[in-house]
Amino acid sequence: xxAPRAFAxxxxxxxxxxxxxxxxxSNIILNGMVTTLIVALAGYGWNLLGGYGGQxxxxxxxxxxxxxxxxxxxxxxxxxxxxxxxxxxxxxxGGVGFIIGYLSFRSGLRGSYxxxxxxxxxxxxxxxxxxxxxxxxxxxxxxxxxxxxxxxQFASRAxxxxxxxxxxxxxLLSTRALERSRLGAYLVAVxxxxxxxxxxxxxxxxxxxxxxxxxxxxxxxxxAFYVQYFLFINPELGFGASISIEALLAPIIGxxxxxxxxxxxxxxxxxxxxxTQWLLGSLPGADMALFGVFLxxxxxxxxxxxxxxxxxxxxxxxxxxxxxMP
Amino acid sequence: MLAPDILLAAxxxxxxxxxxxxxxxxxxxxxxxxxxxxxxxxxxxxxxxMFAAYFASLAGVDPYIALIGLAPLFFAAGYAxxxxxxxxxxxGDDQNVLLVTLGLSIVIENxxxxxxxxDTRSIDVPYGFASVDLGFAFLPLxxxxxxxxxxxxxAALWIGLHHTDTGKAIRAVAKxxxxxxxxxxxxxxxxxxxxGIGAACLAIAACLLLPSYYVNPRVGEAYVLVAFTxxxxxxxxxVPGALIGGLMIGVIESLTGLFFGESLGQLxxxxxxxxxxxxxxxxxxxxxx
Numbered sequence: 248x249x250a251p252r253a254f255a256x257x258x259x260x261x262x263x264x265x266x267x268x269x270x271x272x273s274n275i276i277l278n279g280m281v282t283t284l285i286v287a288l289a290g291y292g293w294n295l296l297g298g299y300g301g302q303x304x305x306x307x308x309x310x311x312x313x314x315x316x317x318x319x320x321x322x323x324x325x326x327x328x329x330x331x332x333x334x335x336x337x338x339x340x341g342g343v344g345f346i347i348g349y350l351s352f353r354s355g356l357r358g359s360y361x362x363x364x365x366x367x368x369x370x371x372x373x374x375x376x377x378x379x380x381x382x383x384x385x386x387x388x389x390x391x392x393x394x395x396x397x398x399x400q401f402a403s404r405a406x407x408x409x410x411x412x413x414x415x416x417x418x419l420l421s422t423r424a425l426e427r428s429r430l431g432a433y434l435v436a437v438x439x440x441x442x443x444x445x446x447x448x449x450x451x452x453x454x455x456x457x458x459x460x461x462x463x464x465x466x467x468x469x470x471a472f473y474v475q476y477f478l479f480i481n482p483e484l485g486f487g488a489s490i491s492i493e494a495l496l497a498p499i500i501g502x503x504x505x506x507x508x509x510x511x512x513x514x515x516x517x518x519x520x521x522x523t524q525w526l527l528g529s530l531p532g533a534d535m536a537l538f539g540v541f542l543x544x545x546x547x548x549x550x551x552x553x554x555x556x557x558x559x560x561x562x563x564x565x566x567x568x569x570x571x572m573p
Numbered sequence: 574m575l576a577p578d579i580l581l582a583a584x585x586x587x588x589x590x591x592x593x594x595x596x597x598x599x600x601x602x603x604x605x606x607x608x609x610x611x612x613x614x615x616x617x618x619x620x621x622x623m624f625a626a627y628f629a630s631l632a633g634v635d636p637y638i639a640l641i642g643l644a645p646l647f648f649a650a651g652y653a654x655x656x657x658x659x660x661x662x663x664x665g666d667d668q669n670v671l672l673v674t675l676g677l678s679i680v681i682e683n684x685x686x687x688x689x690x691x692d693t694r695s696i697d698v699p700y701g702f703a704s705v706d707l708g709f710a711f712l713p714l715x716x717x718x719x720x721x722x723x724x725x726x727x728a729a730l731w732i733g734l735h736h737t738d739t740g741k742a743i744r745a746v747a748k749x750x751x752x753x754x755x756x757x758x759x760x761x762x763x764x765x766x767x768x769g770i771g772a773a774c775l776a777i778a779a780c781l782l783l784p785s786y787y788v789n790p791r792v793g794e795a796y797v798l799v800a801f802t803x804x805x806x807x808x809x810x811x812v813p814g815a816l817i818g819g820l821m822i823g824v825i826e827s828l829t830g831l832f833f834g835e836s837l838g839q840l841x842x843x844x845x846x847x848x849x850x851x852x853x854x855x856x857x858x859x860x861x862x
Contacts, residue, residue, distance in 0.1 A: 532686030539679030547662035
């Protein structure tokens with residue numbers, strides 16, 4: 248695919264998205280979109296490792312929470328500027344990803360073992376943060392309200408929305424760039440047949456380490472943005488199972504291993520959640536139960552997710568659902 | 574320094590808890606050994622079983638008696654879940670199974686949450702606070718019963734696996750799936766039976782836990798993470814490994830709790846879990862991986 252054909256659809260969709268606040272100024276819609284974009288961003292992180300690399304993590308909350316806590320604590324304890332804290336949180340998240348990846352991939356953990364160990368890491372992080380006074384325990388960390396752009400806090404929802412969209416845009420473009428890079432090709436080779444990739448001279452450990460570091464960095468960015476938006480984080484919100492699940496649901500429902508998958512999936516999840524709420528009222532857990540059903544149905548009948556379905560129906564936009572997993 | 578009898582009491586208490594861990598883990602390890610998949614819905618099924626036992630007890634049936642009805646009921650449910658949902662939905666791909674069982678666990682857990690909210694409930698039984706006096710330590714009666722029943726069930730499972738036709742078929746499929754097909758074993762049936770046994774073990778564990786524990790939609794989650802640890806510790810797929818692993822984990826938890834405080838008791842387990850996974854994923858007893 249030539250560069251214009253690869254990147255033009257992305258830029259067009261981002262431009263369309265950026266115009267949303269000029270169409271509506273409803274805080275409810277914008278708020279819904281911001282939370283959707285946070286899930287999408289976490290999903291982009293998951294998709295790099297799980298979608299392209301075939302390594303299914305069940306504990307991406309470890310990175311989300313790390314990003315959120317790093318961003319909040321650097322500001323609160325060390326007085327670091329919010330933007331610097333945000334960038335540092337992403338780096339720290341990537342570092343944690345590298346360490347977890349190094350430990351598990353070096354020991355040759357794959358498949359369900361890898362899923363288990365990531366789940367355990369997220370749980371260890373949650374318990375440690377919950378029990379330690381350094382992280383403020385179960386009470387969580389509250390950021391001081393000081394709405395200045397220089398402080399990564401905005402008075403209007405629209406500004407938050409544009410920043411979130413920008414972050415998702417970076418994730419989308421990076422994913423597309425990855426698809427076109429050597430690393431992307433190596434990753435897909437690892438996903439399809441790790442032993443064969445190794446035999447052909449791919450340094451599989453290095454490939455997987457690069458993937459998990461990038462993956463963790465994007466998910467950490469989602470966590471750091473979350474804390475800037477809500478100005479609050481606690482162990483359950485940061486490291487709980489629900490964010491790990493949402494991070495993997497978005498790409499799987501949208502289209503595993505595709506550039507648009509996490510965004511489409513996050514929007515679908517959001518709409519599905521709204522629909523359940525509209526139909527059933529605010530029953531706790533009803534939306535998640537439906538997501539679970541959706542996950543099983545997608546795996547049973549449409550492995551390529553929503554994008555895969557669209558392209559199978561022949562209505563797929565070119566370059567959008569071009570390389571859906573079989 | 575702690576007095577030896579406190580230490581001994583902690584070890585005994587750990588063994589009592591460990592027996593229930595072992596029972597939860599046996600189901601998990603059996604499914605792994607035969608189907609080569611990790612059943613991520615294990616915890617949610619345990620929560621569901623605890624709710625079933627809870628409502629049975631509200632209806633006036635003692636949990637220890639409800640066990641007799643719930644075990645076959647959950648066996649049937651597990652059998653059906655594998656036969657009708659997990660197997661057809663995953664098209665024989667291991668990564669799909671992982672996601673399907675995760676999906677099932679999300680559904681079960683959240684349906685429970687929708688139906689019963691996140692309130693924590695417990696039942697009141699006359700023997701709830703009774704204890705057994707050993708002279709140097711008191712052991713809560715419900716946990717002693719749990720220990721005894723867990724041991725009996727494990728022994729029965731062991732005998733069943735080695736001396737019945739179904740048990741032999743299960744072990745044959747675990748060892749060599751295609752070979753088993755060739756000698757005429759119905760593999761899909763064996764898979765579903767194994768899954769059913771796993772669910773039945775959970776129903777029994779739920780009935781044993783209820784008199785001394787609480788129930789809420791996420792109660793199973795804590796147990797299942799421990800069960801994963803036990804399974805990895807004892808070797809994926811090894812039944813004796815799960816038993817010994819369960820007992821050891823119970824003791825480790827009890828001792829970590831004694832030395833470092835209650836909230837860190839579980840932390841010891843997870844750290845051990847990660848270290849085990851990284852250093853010796855085949856487990857202490859080196860089961861076939």
